Amino acid sequence: MTKALAMMSGGLDSTLAAKLIKDQGIDVLGLCFKSYFFGPKNAVRMAKQIDVPLKVVDFSKEHFEMVKNPKHGYGKNINPCIDCHAMMMRYAGNLLKEYDAQFIITGEVLNQRPMSQNKSSLDVVRKESGFSDKILRPLCAKNLKPTEMELNGMVNREKLLDIYGRSRKAQMELADRWGVKDYPSPAGGCKLTEPNYAKRLRDLLRYNEMPNENELELLKFGRHFRISENAKIISTRTHDEADEINEFLTENELIFFADDFNGSMIIIYGKPTETDIELAAKITGRYCKGKDEDSINVKYGFFKHELDNHIEIKPGVDEEICKYII
Template sequence: MTKALAMVSGGLDSILAAKLIKDQGIEVIGICFKSYFFSEESAKRMTKQIDIPLEVIDFSKEHMKMVRDPKHGWGKNMNPCIDCHAMMMKYSGELLEKFNADFIITGEVLNQRPMSQNRQALNTVKKASGFANKILRPLCAKNLDETEMETNGLVDREKLLDIMGRSRKPQMALAEEWGITEYPSPAGGCRLTEPNYAIRLKEMLSFKENSEENLDENEIELLRFGRHFRLDGKVKVIAARTGDEGIKIKEYINNKYIAFYASNFTGALVVLTGEGTDKDIEIAARITARYSKGRNEEMVEVKYGQYGKKFTSEVTVKPINDEELQTFIIGAK
């Protein structure tokens, strides 16, 4: 029986491509990639809707190494889409033998994304993967050259599609026809495409040695939450915007972080990363005062200490003003 590996991102296009091939009587196994910047959760939900198994590949460290310095560069933010897709295809190609599969399916659509899915980019990705003759793009196949799989009769080209461009209407119509009712928006999924996250990641990596072994996964997760301020060298302050955000931040910190709170006013969770100097402690305390109900007071008492332990230290500071705050902030306010 013919067998295919479907690269499943968790979005609608990839699951439609898998369904299209499955409906030709071909056995389909989903392959999902997990990294610091995207997870497998959406892919799990999507594959259940079309009843195919899913294999999750964690390539976080290798992916991070590529993100630092992609051969084909970044997109609008810090998303190395061409190199990322090629890396996924390479991994998938190497799994063909393990699963005794014949070819690879992707959900790419010609010209859906002007930079990473134009004809030249699609060809670059195929070539860079090392498995160019094993890649099939069912949703736009009729707009592309015939593949080995079609020529050899493994796949019926007449049952493939000719979707092209940025409109989502053809995919949404297919989803409705096939009973695929839950799927994420096309803009979601990869954090590297988010402008503020990309700014914070690039800034963080500028202070890290060029070794993936020195990366703290929790620190990468923390880039998603709060306001971030770089004080000096490797020392940073994170201030939650909301109570819910404070709860999320607590999931990724430990007693290596110094936490702050205004003694006499309610306010945001504020933490200091790294071993701060007395000056860093003072600035972090002033930021704490600024994001408390005491922001308009002349002086505010702030207590601090190792997160998770009883706070034993305190300092009285003037809340930092917005002009000075701007000299420390990373990304959006």
């Protein structure tokens, strides 16, 4: 039986592409790639809706090395989409033999994304994957030259589509027809496309070329303040966020709370000076209920230890602390 590996990001397009080929009687196995910047959650949900088994491929370390210096550069933020897609296809191509599959499916649509899905970019991705003759883009296949799989009759080209451009109307109509109801917005998924996260990652790499996984995870939470080459402050926004961030803190981090007022948990990451600690206390004051007081007491100490240090401080004001925000 003919078998295909479907690259499933968790978005609607890749799900529809997999369903389109499955409905031709071809055995489809979904592949979802996991990195420090995107995960399998949506793909797991979408694969279940079209009854396709899913394998998760963790390529976090290799992907991060590419992100730091992509051959084809970045998109609007710090997203190296062309290099990323080529890397995924190369991984998928190397798995063809292992899963006894004949070709790869992707959900790309010609000109849906002006930089990464124009004709030139699709050709670059195809060639740099190393498996150019094994890649099928079912949603826009009729806008492209026939592939080997179509020419040899493995796939019926007449049942493929000619979707083009940035409109989502055709995909939404197809999803409705096939009963695919629960799908994410097209903008979600990859942290590298988010402006705030991109700024924080650029800042981190400026001061640390080899951050660990916890440092990358911390970029997803709260407000970030770059206070020196050696230290950064994070201010959580909600109680739930403070609970979540605990998973990625170590006993090397100092944490701060206002003694008598509810408010943010403040974290200093790195090697703070006494001046940095004073600034963290001011930021603690700014993001607590006592921000308008003349003076408040702030307690602090190392994570998972007693907060037995105290400092009395006047809460910071926006004009004083906003210059540090990343």
